[in-house]
Amino acid sequence: MLSIKDLHASIEGKEILKGINLEIRAGEVHAIMGPNGSGKSTLSQVLAGNEAFAVTSGEVTLNGENLLELETEERAREGIFLAFQYPVEIPGVSNLQFLRTSVNAMRTHRGEKEMNAAEFMKLAKEVSRQVDLDPAFLKRGVNEGFSGGEKKRNELMQALLLQPKLAILDETDSGLDIDALKVVADGVNALRAEDRAIMMVTHYQRLLNHIVPDYVHVLAGGRIIKSGGRELALELEEKGYGWLGIKEDAAEAAN
Amino acid sequence: MKQAPTLSAAFLHPAGSSLPEPLLALRKERGTALVDMPLPTRKTENWKYSSKYLKLSDEMAISLPAQGKTGSSLAVPGYKVVFRNGIMIPEASDYPDLDGIMISRFGDLSDATAADLAAKLDGTLNRNTVQLAGLNSARFEDGLLISLSPNAVMDQPLFIIHEVDADASGSAFPRVFVEAARHSQFTLVEEYISAGSEPVMVNTVTEFVLADSAQVTSIRLNTEGENVQHIGATGVRQQRNSRFASHCVGFGGPLRRHDLQVRLEGEGAECKLNGVVVTQGKQHYDNHTTIEHVAAHCNSEETYRNIAADQSHAVFNGRIHIHQDAQKSNANMNNKNLLLSTGAEIDTKPELEIYADDVKCAHGATIGQLDEASLFYLVSRGISRRQANVLLTMAFINELVQQIPVEAVRDTATKRLNQFFDSTFEEA
Numbered sequence A: 001m002l003s004i005k006d007l008h009a010s011i012e013g014k015e016i017l018k019g020i021n022l023e024i025r026a027g028e029v030h031a032i033m034g035p036n037g038s039g040k041s042t043l044s045q046v047l048a049g050n051e052a053f054a055v056t057s058g059e060v061t062l063n064g065e066n067l068l069e070l071e072t073e074e075r076a077r078e079g080i081f082l083a084f085q086y087p088v089e090i091p092g093v094s095n096l097q098f099l100r101t102s103v104n105a106m107r108t109h110r111g112e113k114e115m116n117a118a119e120f121m122k123l124a125k126e127v128s129r130q131v132d133l134d135p136a137f138l139k140r141g142v143n144e145g146f147s148g149g150e151k152k153r154n155e156l157m158q159a160l161l162l163q164p165k166l167a168i169l170d171e172t173d174s175g176l177d178i179d180a181l182k183v184v185a186d187g188v189n190a191l192r193a194e195d196r197a198i199m200m201v202t203h204y205q206r207l208l209n210h211i212v213p214d215y216v217h218v219l220a221g222g223r224i225i226k227s228g229g230r231e232l233a234l235e236l237e238e239k240g241y242g243w244l245g246i247k248e249d250a251a252e253a254a255n
Numbered sequence B: 001m002k003q004a005p006t007l008s009a010a011f012l013h014p015a016g017s018s019l020p021e022p023l024l025a026l027r028k029e030r031g032t033a034l035v036d037m038p039l040p041t042r043k044t045e046n047w048k049y050s051s052k053y054l055k056l057s058d059e060m061a062i063s064l065p066a067q068g069k070t071g072s073s074l075a076v077p078g079y080k081v082v083f084r085n086g087i088m089i090p091e092a093s094d095y096p097d098l099d100g101i102m103i104s105r106f107g108d109l110s111d112a113t114a115a116d117l118a119a120k121l122d123g124t125l126n127r128n129t130v131q132l133a134g135l136n137s138a139r140f141e142d143g144l145l146i147s148l149s150p151n152a153v154m155d156q157p158l159f160i161i162h163e164v165d166a167d168a169s170g171s172a173f174p175r176v177f178v179e180a181a182r183h184s185q186f187t188l189v190e191e192y193i194s195a196g197s198e199p200v201m202v203n204t205v206t207e208f209v210l211a212d213s214a215q216v217t218s219i220r221l222n223t224e225g226e227n228v229q230h231i232g233a234t235g236v237r238q239q240r241n242s243r244f245a246s247h248c249v250g251f252g253g254p255l256r257r258h259d260l261q262v263r264l265e266g267e268g269a270e271c272k273l274n275g276v277v278v279t280q281g282k283q284h285y286d287n288h289t290t291i292e293h294v295a296a297h298c299n300s301e302e303t304y305r306n307i308a309a310d311q312s313h314a315v316f317n318g319r320i321h322i323h324q325d326a327q328k329s330n331a332n333m334n335n336k337n338l339l340l341s342t343g344a345e346i347d348t349k350p351e352l353e354i355y356a357d358d359v360k361c362a363h364g365a366t367i368g369q370l371d372e373a374s375l376f377y378l379v380s381r382g383i384s385r386r387q388a389n390v391l392l393t394m395a396f397i398n399e400l401v402q403q404i405p406v407e408a409v410r411d412t413a414t415k416r417l418n419q420f421f422d423s424t425f426e427e428a
Helices: A040-048 A072-078 A095-109 A117-130 A135-139 A148-162 A178-191 A231-239 A248-254 B021-033 B111-120 B127-139 B372-379 B385-403 B407-424
Strands: A002-011 A014-024 A029-033 A054-062 A080-083 A090-094 A166-170 A197-202 A215-220 A223-228 B079-084 B101-105 B144-148 B158-165 B170-172 B175-180 B185-195 B200-210 B215-222 B228-238 B243-251 B255-264 B270-279 B284-293 B299-308 B313-322 B330-339 B345-354 B360-368
Touching: A002 A040, A014 A040, A014 A054, A014 A223, A029 A040, A029 A231, A040 A054, A040 A072, A040 A080, A040 A166, A040 A197, A072 A080, A072 A095, A072 B372, A080 A148, A090 A095, A090 B372, A090 B385, A095 A117, A095 A135, A095 A148, A095 B385, A117 A135, A117 A148, A148 A166, A148 A178, A166 A178, A178 A197, A215 A231, A223 A231, B021 B111, B021 B127, B111 B175, B127 B200, B127 B228, B127 B255, B144 B185, B158 B200, B175 B185, B175 B215, B185 B200, B185 B228, B185 B407, B200 B215, B200 B243, B215 B228, B215 B255, B215 B407, B228 B243, B243 B255, B243 B284, B243 B385, B243 B407, B255 B270, B270 B284, B270 B313, B270 B385, B270 B407, B284 B299, B284 B330, B299 B313, B299 B345, B299 B385, B313 B330, B313 B360, B330 B345, B330 B385, B345 B360, B372 B385, B385 B407
Parallel strands: A029 A197, A029 A215, A080 A166, A166 A197, B079 B158, B144 B175, B158 B185, B170 B200, B175 B200, B185 B215, B200 B228, B215 B243, B228 B255, B243 B270, B255 B284, B270 B299, B284 B313, B299 B330, B313 B345, B330 B360
Antiparallel strands: A002 A014, A002 A054, A215 A223, B101 B144
């Protein structure tokens, strides 16, 4: 489904990704782990199409289509979804209006009829309950005044509404207490499907106790330095990143 | 030394009019006072950013006749009065006789009532600062007097549709005076619209006098065309415990100037002033507001938003003056501005003058662009760039639009805003 070959990307002239290679097939869950500053979030942002990052070389295809030639909104319509690490607050745009505009943009792209306000309200209420978010949040401004956990659940709610082909979850577990973590994990597990791939970016392996990945990759200094099965995550938990010859602060310095 | 330009004498000849004698006398007196009035230049402090848009030709000095037809864009749900080129058109107006409420065109007033009115006209405005809008008092040919008796409540808003329509250059001078006696309640919607393409000036003054505990809402919607230079002033005086709310929505033009002056003269009086301005192309819009806290224990809350696209230019000047005896004043002024292009200009100036020592005053002004992170967030959900721009721009003013208490005005404003978005943000 997603194929990344020798991807290099930089921001303000500084190279962050230094040759990423990754293959993700439909139905798989991949965990990308690594110390702070290793390029995990950059990889997520580049895949979603954030223009602040310049792709200097390499290739990314989604089901054979060149992803890098697509605008951000086109990537989303082709099925890329990024759950942001730090979702922005947009006062003045109601969450409901935002979500319906988004869902209808996707439906229009697929040649389906737009959902009217009543139909959408019904769907949105169902999905908000699935992520344990009070439907009252639908009436608030997008993420406005939401706690960290509420923002993460709002991101997950969008993933469930938009039903992407590839869901990229950037540190979706960070800042969550254990109950919220379970809610989010249940939501992610509900996303798992034969025709969908999930890429989870995480610093800690605790999320992986709830969502069992098929593959684990260690990203450091802008490269994937080790890949393995779920046991790799446990090994990292036990030994830390030092075992792989990297230090957290050294990784920062490498950037 | 170069002579400062003065208002051409041609502008000081009022058209023959059927006004009652006391109002004709007032007009004459005001006209005399304006002989040799210097025209604002960029050295005139309160016209600094706007004087270059003022282009008065002698052809524009002529009073436009009460003819033509434009048709309001508002589906008027309440009572309606139509002014055409500054003159009331009874056959186009529609309102019933209401208990305790007098609505009368100036031309129909008795000499006694007219004399009483003449003594009050301009009483809400500082004629030194409204300058050009002061010309209205020398030139008005008609006007509307709305007088509410104590406890009178108008059950629906009154709409005044100020149309200007001309096949030649000229000027119109609509005038409105509202007296709200104690405990009366009233909502006035004034819509300024135009037809035609010849350069014209609309010079307008509306005044509100609120007695104790009166509650008045003023809604002002300006959608005049590219041929209209609009110079308007609104004056308000408030007595004890009265409430005044103003909602101004303005779309730009070659020259748009509105001075809003509020005096809080009785303890416990409150005013709320909201304003939304949208400009595009080479349009201009200038709002100057003044709130005078004269009495103690008064509250004022002011929120203005400007959005400027293309090479347009918006100006906001908000002055709050807390007089020495106005202890326990509570004044809040907020002005936010959104630039949609690098060629657009917004000038904002909050001014606080405080002479009392126990007051709460806050003011803030910001100028910014659409937030890139918010745009990225929206497009990453499949929303088009154009729609993301529209959502974020609307978000900037939506709160103020939603606060307008008359649905028909919200609908018209929204329709005009959508036209603005259509021409400002390209389809991908």
